[in-house]
Amino acid sequence: MGKTYVVVAETKDGKLRQVTLEALQAAVAIRTDGDALAAVLIGHSTADASAELARYVDGGQVLVLDHPDLSSYQPELYFAAVTQALAVLPPEPQLVLLGHTGIGRDLAPQIAAHLGCGQISDVTAIVQDGDDVLFTRPLYAGKAFEQKRLADATGVVTVRPNNLPPASPAAAPGLVVPLEFAPPQSLRTVLKDVVRKVSGKVDLTEAKIVVSGGRGVKSAEGFKVLEELADCLQGAVGASRGACDAGYCDYALQIGQTGKVVTPEIYIACGISGAIQHLAGMSQSRIIVAINKDPEAPIFKVADYGIVGDLFEVVPLLTEQFKEVLA
Ligand code: FAD
16 A cells, blocks of 8 residues: 655635645645655645645645634644644554644644654645655755655655646646544643734745845835835745844844745845845845945845945835836
C-alpha cells in the first residue's frame, strides 16, 4: 500500500491561500503511483474553500473540520483538529505539508511530535535524487542552502510561500468529507479576540510584487507614493525596520531578520540602505530593484536593477509609466 500525502490547508478571508496550492503541488510532485492525496481544512463557514480545495486533490479526500470555535487560529484547537483528521486516514507513513506561515510554523512541530517523525522547515525547492526526495532550505538568512531528506521519507514539511509552483486543478475532483470536531475537554489558553492590525489588499508574504520603503521615505505620508505604485501593480507594501522604528508604518509591514521573509517575483526597495538584517528578509526575491539617492548604498550590491535618484521623483514616474503600459 502506498503512502498518504496530507496538506493542511490555510484560508484567508474564506479563500484558499496560494501557499496551500504550492504545498499541494509539492505533494503531487513527490508522490508516486498508489500514494493517496488528502487535504485537511480547518475553520468555520468553509463550504466555498472546501469545494475549491476538492478541485486540486486528484481523487483524494478533503477532510473538513468546520466549527465556530475554529473560526480563528487557536493552537490547541487547530492541533486537536489536525490530529482528529489524521486519525481517520490510513496509519501508514505520511508526509504532512503546510505553508511556512505563522500558522504552519506553529502547527508543524506539534504535528511532527505527535507523529514521532522529523520536520523540515522553510523549504524553497524540492528535488528528486534517485529514490530520495531532497528538500532545500536556506541557512544563515539566505547566505547558504542545505538539502535534507526525511528518514523513511516520513515527516512534516513547511514550504516557503512563493517558491514552489502552485497546483493546477486535477483531472479527478476530490471528495469533501465533513468530520465532527470534538473540542478538547480543557484548554490551557483561550482566544478572546483577534485584532487585525493591517488589512492589506494583497498578503505581503504571498505578493508577487512588493514595493518597500525605508527611512528614506521620511514620513507616513511619504508611503502614499509607494502605495500607489503597489496598487497599480497589484502588489503589497513592505518596509524596513528603520521605517517602522521611525513610526512611518506598522511593524506588520517589516521585512527582514526580525520581520517577514518575502520572495516575490519583483522587490522594489525605495529609500532602503540594504542593511544585512533587511537583506535577510528579501534577498531571495527573483528580481530586486533599488531606488536610492546614494550610489554607494549597499542595496545596489544585491539589486538586479538600480536607479540612483530621489524616490519622490522616481516612484511617481514609474507608477505613471506602469499605468500607461497596463492600460
Ligand atoms: P537607513 O539605513 O537610514 O537608509 C535610508 C536610505 O534611504 C539611505 O540609503 C539613503 O541614501 C536613502 N534615501 C534617503 N532619502 C532618499 C530619497 N529621497 N530617495 C531615495 N533614497 C533616499 N532592519 C530591517 O529592515 N529588518 C529587520 O528585520 C531588521 N532586524 C534587525 C535586527 C537586529 C538585531 C538589528 C541590530 C537590526 C535590525 N534591523 C532590521 C535594522 C537594520 O540594521 C537597519 O538599521 C535598517 O534596515 C535600516 O533601515 P533603512 O534602510 O530604512 O534606513
